[in-house]
Amino acid sequence: MRFPATFAVIRHPDHGVILYDTGYSTHFLKATSKLPERLYRWVTPVSIPEDQTAAAQLRSLGIEPEEVAMIILSHFHADHVGGLVDFPTARFLFLEDAWNAVRNLRGIAALRKGFLPALLPDDFAKRGQIVSTNRPVRLPSVLDPFAHGHDIFGDETLYAVELDGHAFGQMGLALRRPSGAYWFLVADACWTSRCYQERIAPHPVTRILFNNTREYKATLARIADLAERNPEVQIIPAHCEETLNDLSGASASFGS
Template sequence: MTLNATPMKHAEGTQGVNSEVLVELKLYAAGYCRHPEFLTLRGGSFKPVPFPAGFACIRHPLQGCILFDTGYSARFFEETKRFPAALYRMITPVTFDSQDSAMNQLLKDGIPAEEIRYVVLSHFHADHTAGLRDFPHARLLYKQEAYSTVNKLGTFASVRAGYLPGLLPDDFENRSLLVEETPRLQLPNDFPFEAGYDLFGDGSIIAVDVPGHAAGQIGLLLTTAEGAYFLCADAVWSSIAYRERRKPHAVARIIMDDPRSYDDSFERLCRLHEHYPHIRIIPSHCLEPLQMGIGEGKT
């Protein structure tokens, strides 16, 4: 991962970034929901617009295929048949076909489920975890805070937090790897984010904290032959938000885990766009990268 001429360093002080390790990236969406645009973008339309449930497939030269989230799956509808989880589906109307699942789209691209070595979870909202059971051989990477915050909630509180525990595999904890246990990196002094986690110890994929929308939420910094990307999860819902510094409507703050942390992550993203324009920021629910084919390549 190359950000500028200043090398990144492990927190212990040793240089630990190999800029020669490039990955391949392809973006997908597994279903979508609709909400009025103004909720996620101040000054936006009252008209409902689609928000794709984005996920990414990253091919690492040594680690193989890695997913960033999974989008929706048929299991989401099974888990939201009964009250109180049915409220989730009522508030968030989802459009999904079985062929939209991460598993089926990847298989169409020649990647069977058993070839997925890792799934990195940005956070535990259902539109990011619904396909986990389709990848029984994958190790699961996430921040402990992201899981512990929702795992302790009762039934109604879980629904309010967008968390459906039935979406997680029965052996979830046995397959888990904590992001916090990977090498921590200090990022360049002028970079908007101070530190990250070197997930595979080679500088190829760096997890960065973007809390606020959800506790323990992370994004991924990576570099392909086409350039550098920051998969920012739900730190913003659209590209226009960080380009024009347009935060969500105040109503949207009700569902945020920590509105102040959200504001901080939002400001850092805006600065990243301004000072590092070569790094392409990919929000998980933005149509623009999908329509433009950003990030498409061999996987």
């Protein structure tokens, strides 16, 4: 099966160009050129032409890397943070649990968590910023059963939503479009639209990738409930080719 590794480009009226993840980049190939990191590529072969990187795709939209003010990170797996070093001035936003789970990992221990420290810019700690979870807000009822989130800018446009199970501190992003409709970017909480439409549990082999399979299933069930109750909410998994095709032509850009 082909799994595109997508990222989202968001234009916020006050906060400029924001990315949600970056997908892979050619830095990934360098970071996995030697053992033990090479194992990552053997297990999940990756193809990333230069013109498919987040930076190259943004340039084709007329956006220079320096214009990206912020990159919101769903979690620290290499297929989500692979392009960070291409954005020299962006701030990085993430949940504290996600960072704490990987920040001290190196070598095999990092690899087992899908984390490649070489993919982080040298000044990551300086540009990184933790999403405050001190004051959760009630999410718009259209997102039920997801009840609480964190209003990133305090303007009800972007909500960080905790999606437990896949990786510690995984953060989904619910965004209100100018039309008032909601898009819910769910990262790796499910891999394809079929998973939530048909409530397909992950294959046992994939469980070694999860930090908590029971929580993963609970999160997946909530996404399935949301899809049933409110089909007008566009659910966007990070690796779903079908969703990507459905969205081509929508007024947002997704890299593969």
